Amino acid sequence: MAKPRSSPTDGQRVCPLSPERPSRAERRRQCSPSQEAQESWSSRCCQPTDAARRSGLPPEREHLVELITTVGWAVRRRSGRRRRRVAGCGEASGERCELSKRSFGPSRLVFPVLLGLLLAVCGGSVGTGSDGKFNGTINIASSTWTGYAIIYIANAKETWKSHGLDVKFSDVEDPNDRLIALTAGRLEGMASTVDAFARAQSNGVPAVEVFPIDASVGGDGILAKNTIKTVQDLKGQKVAVNQGSVSEWFLAQVLQKNGMSLGDVKEQNMKSGEAGAAFVAGQVDVAVTWEPWLSKAKARADGKVLVSSKEYPDLIMDSFAFRKDFVDKYPATVKEFMKAYYDAFDWFQKNTAEGLGIVAKATSETADDVKADLETLTLFDLKTGKTIMGTKSSPGKINDNVKAAGDFWKAQGKIDSPVKPADAVNADFINSL
Known part of the structure; x- marks a missing residue:
């Protein structure tokens, strides 16, 4: 059975980078947090942690951070029900998380303002480097999805570490939460679908996609x-x-x-x-x-x-994005991260049985389930990734998807102005490998 990109259970919200999270089975349910749960989540997620204080967040600005997130929740509640990539309540439903019907929570007018304030007050991880290298912890996140197999393998085999990178991975099931954490500087990178990124980027989320991960080919x-x-x-x-x-x-x-x-x-x-x-x-x-x-x-x-999607390959595609300021400041680290990712990909091709076990553990499936899941997906290797990303002079398939998604969400009234593919995607890194 295909493993869904799941969501937290009702009343429980996964705080970005928080060790507290519901069970895998619970996270397959539709999430519509109560006001109490939302306020609790807001206070946990945007109360500056020790790491945030080390990054220079002044104590007197702590209340502003909480206020911003609380206002965001208030707008979300007024916007109507949240719909994510889930389907049905309960493990038997075989769901995965739905994208919000609204533009990622707050209204289109309020959201960019909240994003700017969050980015201004929260800051990012500490890291001083030279020659475009980042010396701090690279916080990344994804939802639980078989298509993110290579990330799970790189985590388990410490491939990041072998490339001199300190990477901290977190399960953050709700794509909205990942995007907020990315914008607030609490994540350096994250995985999601291209159509989801296009919608978020059009609403001001500073994400830059640097390599494609997978495509649905029958799922x-x-x-x-x-x-x-x-x-x-x-x-x-x-x-x-x-x-x-x-x-x-x-x-x-x-x-x-x-x-x-x-x-x-x-x-x-x-x-x-x-x-x-x-x-x-x-x-x-x-x-x-x-x-x-x-x-x-x-x-x-x-x-x-x-x-x-077997007849329409690459239409539903996942990609990995870094925060724009991180890409601009630390290009050498972005490139090294991608080298590590593709090293993990090559390892999986040579050690499939062990790799299936690693992914099964990460997704709470059996190895046979993972193997069946992967038959409905295409995991992109480096060569295919380069083709999909294309170049500046000859854009690839991912650019077409970004444009199509932007046009679609605008027609649906979820965004005002679609992001330009050239701003959403940076193919320079993958083409330098």
Whole structure:
């Protein structure tokens, strides 16, 4: 069963870089924190830690940090329900985290202001270096996702350390929390989907993608009853899809590539895992979902997988980004980090059995589960990564995805001005390897 990019359980929020986090099973649930939980999270995450004080955050500015995050939560509560890459409540739902329906929490007008204030008062990790080298701790984070296998292997095999890097990895399941932590200087780098980065970058998050990680090649898809034989047959049909999520993004792109748009279907807003379950139960005729629901579609006698990301490779893609100021100040460290990543990739190719065990431990799956998951993903090696990133004179596929995502989120009213691909992506590092 495919491991989801999961989310904290209801009422529990994962504080960036906090050792306290719910169990893996719990994090597969929809997260809609109570006010008490939100306020508790705000105070924990933005109260300056010892590390923050070492980085020079004045005590008199501590209250400002808490105020900024609390205001952010207040705006989020007024913005309506948060929808993330999850689907259904509970481990049986096979969910992964949905992106917020709104522009990553606070409104588009408030969010950039909050980001600027957070960056100004929180600061980053301590690190003095020369020749573009960073001597401090490089804090990175991701959600729990099989596609991040190489990061887990580099952590376990201490590949970062062998390259002279002090890397601290954290599971931060909610992409919103990772983006806030990145902007606040509490993370130097993070992994997420390209469409998610495009939305965040368009709203002022200072992230620069430096290498692609993986692409879904069968893990996402559209289920339909047998009488619907082609994508064109979806016209006028009710489609169960989580609006504002990667599932809606996938649906929109599939329709567009077949001469249609979201306006040609009747969207029925439903979390992706719930949509899959509803399809299998015969409650809906069309659903946009992911594994394990694609595999379970055969349980419905008159149902099938109409299309999957296997027919649309690279449409749903993960990448790794660093904070822009970190990229500008420490290019040598960014390059060394990437060397370590691809060394870990090469190690995995030669030590697959051991590597599967490492990833299984990191994702709380069995090695067989991980192996099955990887069959619906493409992990990009260095050569493929260079092709996807392209060059300044000849941009690669990732630039197309950034532009398509930006145009999509603008059309959906989630952003005002799409980020330029040239500002979102920096291919210089991977091409220097």
